[in-house]
Amino acid sequence: MSTTNSATIAQDIQRQTRPHDHNRADLDFRRPMPRPKVRGPVIDFHCHLLANRHATDWFDAAAHYGIDCFLSMTPLEEVVGLLRDWGRTDDNPARLQFIAVARWGDALTQQAWVDDFLVRLEAFYNLGSRIVKFHSAPGTMVARGLRLDSPLLCRVFDEAVSRKMAIMTHLGDPDTWYHGKYTDTAKYGTREEHYQMWEGVMRQYPGVPWVGAHMGGNPEDLGRLQDLLDRYPDLVLDCSATRWMVREISARRDAAREFFIRNQDRILFGSDQVSGDDRGFDFLASRFWAHRKLWETAYVGPTPIFDPDLPEDQQPVLRGLALPDVVLQKIYHDNPVRFLAKVGMTVGGWG
Numbered sequence: 366m367s368t369t370n371s372a373t374i375a376q377d378i379q380r381q382t383r384p385h386d387h388n389r390a391d392l393d394f395r396r397p398m399p400r401p402k403v404r405g406p407v408i409d410f411h412c413h414l415l416a417n418r419h420a421t422d423w424f425d426a427a428a429h430y431g432i433d434c435f436l437s438m439t440p441l442e443e444v445v446g447l448l449r450d451w452g453r454t455d456d457n458p459a460r461l462q463f464i465a466v467a468r469w470g471d472a473l474t475q476q477a478w479v480d481d482f483l484v485r486l487e488a489f490y491n492l493g494s495r496i497v498k499f500h501s502a503p504g505t506m507v508a509r510g511l512r513l514d515s516p517l518l519c520r521v522f523d524e525a526v527s528r529k530m531a532i533m534t535h536l537g538d539p540d541t542w543y544h545g546k547y548t549d550t551a552k553y554g555t556r557e558e559h560y561q562m563w564e565g566v567m568r569q570y571p572g573v574p575w576v577g578a579h580m581g582g583n584p585e586d587l588g589r590l591q592d593l594l595d596r597y598p599d600l601v602l603d604c605s606a607t608r609w610m611v612r613e614i615s616a617r618r619d620a621a622r623e624f625f626i627r628n629q630d631r632i633l634f635g636s637d638q639v640s641g642d643d644r645g646f647d648f649l650a651s652r653f654w655a656h657r658k659l660w661e662t663a664y665v666g667p668t669p670i671f672d673p674d675l676p677e678d679q680q681p682v683l684r685g686l687a688l689p690d691v692v693l694q695k696i697y698h699d700n701p702v703r704f705l706a707k708v709g710m711t712v713g714g715w716g
């Protein structure tokens with residue numbers, strides 16, 4: 366018994382003193398890693414640099430891991446400062462660009478929130494954005510009382526499409542959440558209903574370039590994603606969200622690798638990195654590290670990032686896809702450049 370007790374105490378101490386939940390493997394994130402084998406800048410198509418005061422650590426970590434350009438969902442209030450201080454360098458005139466987003470958080474009536482979204486859309490457009498994000502995860506739709514296909518939101522879709530902008534949608538969420546916090550289907554609906562709703566909206570806007578965030582919100586079901594890609598030629602998927610992708614791509618590694626190779630023209634790299642006041646170099650580095658191991662290498666081993674969706678003793682093993690160079694070239698660079706060109710986003714120097 367005393368052995369068990371002291372082992373438990375040692376674990377407790379270790380848990381208290383370990384470097385948080387982003388470096389469980391005790392890595393030195395500052396060790397050099399070669400840049401991705403890509404011609405031209407590497408583009409992170411889905412991220413959240415939330416404030417100018419986070420940018421120094423952000424760009425340090427990004428430079429270390431060879432990530433050059435960002436399509437960020439930043440609150441409008443922070444955009445001008447970021448553009449002024451970090452928007453371009455002499456050799457990278459489009460380092461930081463923005464995806465138009467609604468106001469997040471605190472309560473407004475639905476009508477006022479949509480009116481505010483339209484004002485923000487115009488402001489983002491005037492600052493160069495040509496893509497708008499709709500966050501319609503199950504929890505968000507319930508919290509806001511607005512479905513993706515609600516007539517109020519239709520005003521924002523119409524405005525974006527009349528401006529010839531592209532659309533990004535977050536539909537779905539991890540299976541672990543559908544089996545956890547969304548089990549009250551009377552309140553949240555079912556995954557099937559959510560995807561029918563999404564398809565209904567996509568059918569209203571044929572020809573509009575469209576990004577399905579986080580592997581269309583369902584990396585657990587590659588068959589569903591293939592069906593969507595086959596039936597909606599304007600749809601591409603971003604592979605953002607670190608813990609979700611590490612867990613679910615690794616869990617079906619061989620099928621996922623086949624999927625990426627088969628659909629190599631339809632996938633954009635994204636990290637879903639989110640900056641924060643308590644997120645320094647190592648936290649930010651952990652996300653870039655995990656993505657690069659997952660897409661580029663045949664690494665099989667522990668992930669440095671704790672996955673709160675799984676118990677402590679069932680943490681995922683990261684299984685890298687070791688994607689062929691030609692596929693990496695497309696997801697890191699060629700596909701995002703081609704997608705942005707469709708909506709006339711300036712990609713000077715990105716050719």
Ligand SMILES: [Zn+2]
Binds near residue numbers: 411412413637
């Ligand atoms: Zn995101």
